Amino acid sequence: MRVIGGELKGRRIDIPKNLPARPTTDFAREGLFNILNNRINFEGLNILDMFSGTGLISLEFFSRGAVSSVSIDNHPNCVNHLRKVAKSFQFKWTIYKRNVFYFLNNHEGSYDLIFADPPYDLKEIPQIPELVYKAEGLLKPGGLLIVEHSKRTDLSQAINFVEMRKFGNVVFSFFKAS
Numbered sequence: 001m002r003v004i005g006g007e008l009k010g011r012r013i014d015i016p017k018n019l020p021a022r023p024t025t026d027f028a029r030e031g032l033f034n035i036l037n038n039r040i041n042f043e044g045l046n047i048l049d050m051f052s053g054t055g056l057i058s059l060e061f062f063s064r065g066a067v068s069s070v071s072i073d074n075h076p077n078c079v080n081h082l083r084k085v086a087k088s089f090q091f092k093w094t095i096y097k098r099n100v101f102y103f104l105n106n107h108e109g110s111y112d113l114i115f116a117d118p119p120y121d122l123k124e125i126p127q128i129p130e131l132v133y134k135a136e137g138l139l140k141p142g143g144l145l146i147v148e149h150s151k152r153t154d155l156s157q158a159i160n161f162v163e164m165r166k167f168g169n170v171v172f173s174f175f176k177a178s
Helices: 026-037 056-063 076-087 100-105 125-134
Strands: 046-050 068-073 092-097 111-116 139-149 161-167 170-176
Touching: 026 056, 026 161, 026 170, 046 056, 056 068, 068 076, 076 092, 100 125, 111 125, 125 139, 125 170
Parallel strands: 046 068, 046 111, 068 092, 111 139
Antiparallel strands: 139 170, 161 170
């Protein structure tokens, strides 16, 4: 896989075959970041990357100027991969091996943007927006939550829903608190 934009554009990241991850496709990441380029200033952002898997989303944000990222994943192979990749860069990148739902109930820190890429078959996907907004101070005022999911999941009735964008089989739902 490769980073598609910013300072690291074109940089390849080797993804081990033993990762139980479904990396966001280049096509979908490019579409997502084209949308974000017109909406946010990446410089200085603090990112929370939930269900981070390969770490490519955090790298895309770092490549565009994000100042820090906290990546959460529960699978040991993903966490080991993330730590290995993080050592190759000089970013402020914190990686936790935790259950995302435990993290949401016991979080530290506050973030400008939260990206969640749960397994598409995870039955708790519809609960993610509510749990993020219930976690007092997790998302900064005016911050953005993005949840990646399949076409089978509809989050349009969830709290603070703004819009949904489709890129092939990948769907991004956007949420923003007033």
